[in-house]
Amino acid sequence: GAVVSQHPSRVICKSGTSVKIECRSLDFQATTMFWYRQFPKKSLMLMATSNEGSKATYEQGVEKDKFLINHASLTLSTLTVTSAHPEDSSFYICSARDAASGTYEQYFGPGTRLTVT
Amino acid sequence: AQSVTQLDSQVPVFEEAPVELRCNYSSSVSVYLFWYVQYPNQGLQLLLKYLSGSTLVESINGFEAEFNKSQTSFHLRKPSVHISDTAEYFCAVIREGNFNKFYFGSGTKLNVKP
Numbered sequence: 588g589a590v591v592s593q594h595p596s597r598v599i600c601k602s603g604t605s606v607k608i609e610c611r612s613l614d615f616q617a618t619t620m621f622w623y624r625q626f627p628k629k630s631l632m633l634m635a636t637s638n639e640g641s642k643a644t645y646e647q648g649v650e651k652d653k654f655l656i657n658h659a660s661l662t663l664s665t666l667t668v669t670s671a672h673p674e675d676s677s678f679y680i681c682s683a684r685d686a687a688s689g690t691y692e693q694y695f696g697p698g699t700r701l702t703v704t
Numbered sequence: 705a706q707s708v709t710q711l712d713s714q715v716p717v718f719e720e721a722p723v724e725l726r727c728n729y730s731s732s733v734s735v736y737l738f739w740y741v742q743y744p745n746q747g748l749q750l751l752l753k754y755l756s757g758s759t760l761v762e763s764i765n766g767f768e769a770e771f772n773k774s775q776t777s778f779h780l781r782k783p784s785v786h787i788s789d790t791a792e793y794f795c796a797v798i799r800e801g802n803f804n805k806f807y808f809g810s811g812t813k814l815n816v817k818p
Contacts, residue, residue: 591747619804628713630808631794680747691803695740695748 590614591683593696600671601704607667608699610681616661617683621693622654625678637664661686671703708795710809718817719787725780725812727769727795734800737778739769742792742811751793754778765789790816 590613600606610620618639623631635651637643637658645651653675655667664683668675678700682693709728717723729735736755740748752763759771769780778795795809 593747596745621804621806628810630708630810631806632808633805636804682748691798692750692753693806697745697747 589685589694591681591694591696593679593681593699595699596697597700597702599702599704602672603670605667605669606671606701607665608679608681608701610664610666610683610696612662612683612685612694615683615685615694616687617664618661618686619684620658620664621682621684622656622664622666623680623682625680625698631680634666668701671701673703676701676703708797708807708809710793710795710812712812713810714813714815716815716817717785720784722783723781723785723789723814725793725795725814727778727780727809729776729778729795729797729807731776731797731799735797736800737769737771738796738798738806739763739767739778739780740794740796740808742794744791748794751780785814785816787816787818789814 592611594609620637622634624634625631633646634649635643635645637656639658639661643656658664678698680698682695707730738753739751741751742748752761754761754771762768767782792811792813794811796806
């Protein structure tokens with residue numbers, strides 16, 4: 588149980604285009620989902636916290652107009668990287684918290700490798 | 705400020721040898737501590753966690769970690785590793801009062817050789 592999927596696993600896009608990454612909780616409902624970014628040989632950095640039906644809360648230094656987050660249902664959150672640039676190339680990981688568990692444990696997706704050319 | 709340090713980026717070890725992956729943290733408030741494991745092309749999986757109580761916590765596959773408050777450490781150990789333990793290991797903390805925000809270390813790649 589507690590499986591989180593991400594789609595796509597890898598994406599290559601041209602500079603200036605937008606790309607959408609999906610995060611789904613497959614066997615539980617997630618009122619809260621999280622988006623992380625991981626640079627090579629670096630920690631996972633929390634980008635934003637999204638709650639179903641409300642606006643996402645962004646961490647300091649993360650551009651909310653560039654990284655659009657939508658959490659329209661209890662099983663799906665999307666991250667859209669708008670007007671992507673090469674510096675946005677990174678590994679993006681989402682996680683979700685099981686609404687019914689009552690704990691703060693997060694279940695992580697397998698990540699999406701974004702390459703902007 | 706909150707930070708998590710994993711000093712070893714890579715740890716090579718032979719099968720059946722013991723291993724210790726180090727994790728130190730800094731915090732001015734109480735913390736909860738976690739170890740996550742990431743196998744190739746998979747998401748992070750919770751290995752074990754310390755919330756309260758006994759400072760020695762164990763996982764189902766033979767790993768253990770001990771919370772040492774005076775040394776602000778939460779090192780991960782296993783007395784005898786298997787090839788299948790080859791993976792990336794992340795130490796993480798959350799602090800009391802803000803359970804949403806995980807602070808991760810930079811990860812340690814454990815490479816078990818036959």
